[in-house]
Amino acid sequence: MSDDPHIAALWRQRTNRARAEGIAGLARTVLIPLVAALAVVPLVRPVFLGFLDLPRALWGESVQAMVLRAALVVIGWLALDVYSALLRGPHRAVLAHLPVDPAQVVRADLLRVAAARWWLVPGAALALSPIALHGAVAMWAWALVALAGAFALGLTASAAVHLGAVRIAEDPGWAGILDMVRGSNPRQQAAFIYAPGVVMIGAGLLVSRAAEGVAHAAAGETVGGLQLLLPWIGAVICAVGLPRLARAAWFRGAAVVSEIDARYATLADPLEERRVYLDWVVRFLPATVARHALNDLRHGWRTRRTAITGAWMASLVAFGAGWAPAAVGPTRAGVFVVLATFAVAVQGPLLDRDVTPFLRHWLPAAGLDAAAARLLVSMLWCAPMAVLGALSVALRASLVQGLWILGVGAAAAAVAATLGWLSRGSIAVYGPAATVVAVAFAAIVGAS
Amino acid sequence: MSEQAIVFESVRKVFGRVVAVDRVDLQIAPGSFVGLIGHNGAGKSTLLKMLTGLLRPTEGVVRVGGVDVAAEPLEARRRLGAVPEEPAVYEWLTAREFLEFVAEVRGGGDVQGALELCALGDDADRLIREYSQGMRRRTALGAALLGRPDVLVLDEALNGLDPPSAARVKEALRAQVDAGGTVVLSTHVVDTVQAVADRVVMLAHGRVVADEHAADLGPGGLERLFLERLQESQLAEEASAGVSSSN
Numbered sequence: 001m002s003d004d005p006h007i008a009a010l011w012r013q014r015t016n017r018a019r020a021e022g023i024a025g026l027a028r029t030v031l032i033p034l035v036a037a038l039a040v041v042p043l044v045r046p047v048f049l050g051f052l053d054l055p056r057a058l059w060g061e062s063v064q065a066m067v068l069r070a071a072l073v074v075i076g077w078l079a080l081d082v083y084s085a086l087l088r089g090p091h092r093a094v095l096a097h098l099p100v101d102p103a104q105v106v107r108a109d110l111l112r113v114a115a116a117r118w119w120l121v122p123g124a125a126l127a128l129s130p131i132a133l134h135g136a137v138a139m140w141a142w143a144l145v146a147l148a149g150a151f152a153l154g155l156t157a158s159a160a161v162h163l164g165a166v167r168i169a170e171d172p173g174w175a176g177i178l179d180m181v182r183g184s185n186p187r188q189q190a191a192f193i194y195a196p197g198v199v200m201i202g203a204g205l206l207v208s209r210a211a212e213g214v215a216h217a218a219a220g221e222t223v224g225g226l227q228l229l230l231p232w233i234g235a236v237i238c239a240v241g242l243p244r245l246a247r248a249a250w251f252r253g254a255a256v257v258s259e260i261d262a263r264y265a266t267l268a269d270p271l272e273e274r275r276v277y278l279d280w281v282v283r284f285l286p287a288t289v290a291r292h293a294l295n296d297l298r299h300g301w302r303t304r305r306t307a308i309t310g311a312w313m314a315s316l317v318a319f320g321a322g323w324a325p326a327a328v329g330p331t332r333a334g335v336f337v338v339l340a341t342f343a344v345a346v347q348g349p350l351l352d353r354d355v356t357p358f359l360r361h362w363l364p365a366a367g368l369d370a371a372a373a374r375l376l377v378s379m380l381w382c383a384p385m386a387v388l389g390a391l392s393v394a395l396r397a398s399l400v401q402g403l404w405i406l407g408v409g410a411a412a413a414a415v416a417a418t419l420g421w422l423s424r425g426s427i428a429v430y431g432p433a434a435t436v437v438a439v440a441f442a443a444i445v446g447a448s
Numbered sequence: 449m450s451e452q453a454i455v456f457e458s459v460r461k462v463f464g465r466v467v468a469v470d471r472v473d474l475q476i477a478p479g480s481f482v483g484l485i486g487h488n489g490a491g492k493s494t495l496l497k498m499l500t501g502l503l504r505p506t507e508g509v510v511r512v513g514g515v516d517v518a519a520e521p522l523e524a525r526r527r528l529g530a531v532p533e534e535p536a537v538y539e540w541l542t543a544r545e546f547l548e549f550v551a552e553v554r555g556g557g558d559v560q561g562a563l564e565l566c567a568l569g570d571d572a573d574r575l576i577r578e579y580s581q582g583m584r585r586r587t588a589l590g591a592a593l594l595g596r597p598d599v600l601v602l603d604e605a606l607n608g609l610d611p612p613s614a615a616r617v618k619e620a621l622r623a624q625v626d627a628g629g630t631v632v633l634s635t636h637v638v639d640t641v642q643a644v645a646d647r648v649v650m651l652a653h654g655r656v657v658a659d660e661h662a663a664d665l666g667p668g669g670l671e672r673l674f675l676e677r678l679q680e681s682q683l684a685e686e687a688s689a690g691v692s693s694s695n
Contacts, residue, residue, distance in 0.1 A: 090536065
């Protein structure tokens, strides 16, 4: 057991939870992610690893591109998780009044995120395993080194940038710039809105060099090894600076977050405080559906905002996937949109899970109206991915193929939302079912 | 002059156009039990959040034991224990494990004593996630009392407690004060304040409208004073709004 009380408490919580949940907990944390990654393998091979049919001498650039994309997904995912853990996590409320050492708290937070997302690198390893199965074991192994470096860098760089964002949010010197970019958000919020983008750009520069190094290292060139080290060096530099940054910013983070939330709640327009993302849509719905839709939009936005805004980040990836030669762009965009849509649509069953037994009994949200509202809300939250994927395909390939992507996205969102509704709040049901359906759906899209 | 336990110096907190706390000046001596009362939205929680460092004043300074809460958050927290309106605890720990964790962070504390004080002895080894709201509140209270902090801040902390638990907690708070500690209890239940506090500070529309010794108020006196000052404050607010709109 660690001497650090936060790590000891984290370990104790995980042990207690594993004991209480038994086999269901094991399935949730270990089996489902691995099975999902395994299920994706047959799909990845024809859509993203088509270069394996070419002579091995021509693989270098394609492997580099694949590793870079996978690394960016890892870093983006971790950036959102680290933001939630450091600034919005439930344990912040537990610790906010205590004389904690912020350096220890941040270290435990990063361990918590790493433990929750342990499957990102092994999952990517499985997804890329066709490279090894085609005999390029060294290239596959070096790709994993690059991805593990992206994981380490994603964790530490995200923590450094978000703690830095706390300082920026409070610094009068930044006020003018934040006011320029904040839109209708409170000034301090602007510092956090752009933080994941800063992480992606900064860490992306290092992992792009590491991705380039994969082929060089596989060829036995020293420069490849040095390039692969870059994300690790970046991670070490961030980690060394974190304790000081944490001690300077962690306590202030509580004040900044409270300030943002309080400001939202006391905006001059009394209607403003109740407004949430996309709530204008309910004006066009029948009253019986609008009630449920507004409930889902408000609850989702206020409790799971990170996941919903994560769809915006995924939409950028969808745009990137579609921004490829016409022969592969539409397929890549289509497959990505389908998989990402099923991932974002998990918000549906999570909303169900949040309903307390009391409300479930006295105000059951059953029936066609509630189902229609949930379907619409899920589709709206997923829409940015299909829209940007379609846009890039329309620009690079053709308008017809762009519209096809839009249709694929809408159909995937409808199927995922229906599956979520039928799961009735059980992730143990939605997770495996969505994985199977999403992979089958994506396989059809890939084949067509 | 002896060091005050808590000092609010011309503290103001503004959110956009809303003035939540308006130039509050307060000094609270060690060994005081202060009841903070006010209507919903009077500014009690905002004031307490500034006291515990969860919000920074727009103007003015808040000090605990001479330490500026905003400038020295760690030092201030060493002197403070707090139970917020919605107590936060680690749900996947037992109460005993949670209090042991807090004691370690605070550098010591009588865990068994805190468990008994908060009547959690029999349930101490159950996971907190299985607890009722009242039991969670008692767990948070036990955690706040660990290490006997100089200042204890409680925001609606007696809500949801059954009468025997509430009586036991009041005794614990009184013992804290008798030992030289300072307790600030915020509530909108007037009877609770009059039963336990030595001094009553009343907030309305972000301002201190009364600051009295509880003993001077007599039976029912606090409720009468509360209603009277609230009405005066409302009239003043309306008059001020009228002047603003006519300008």
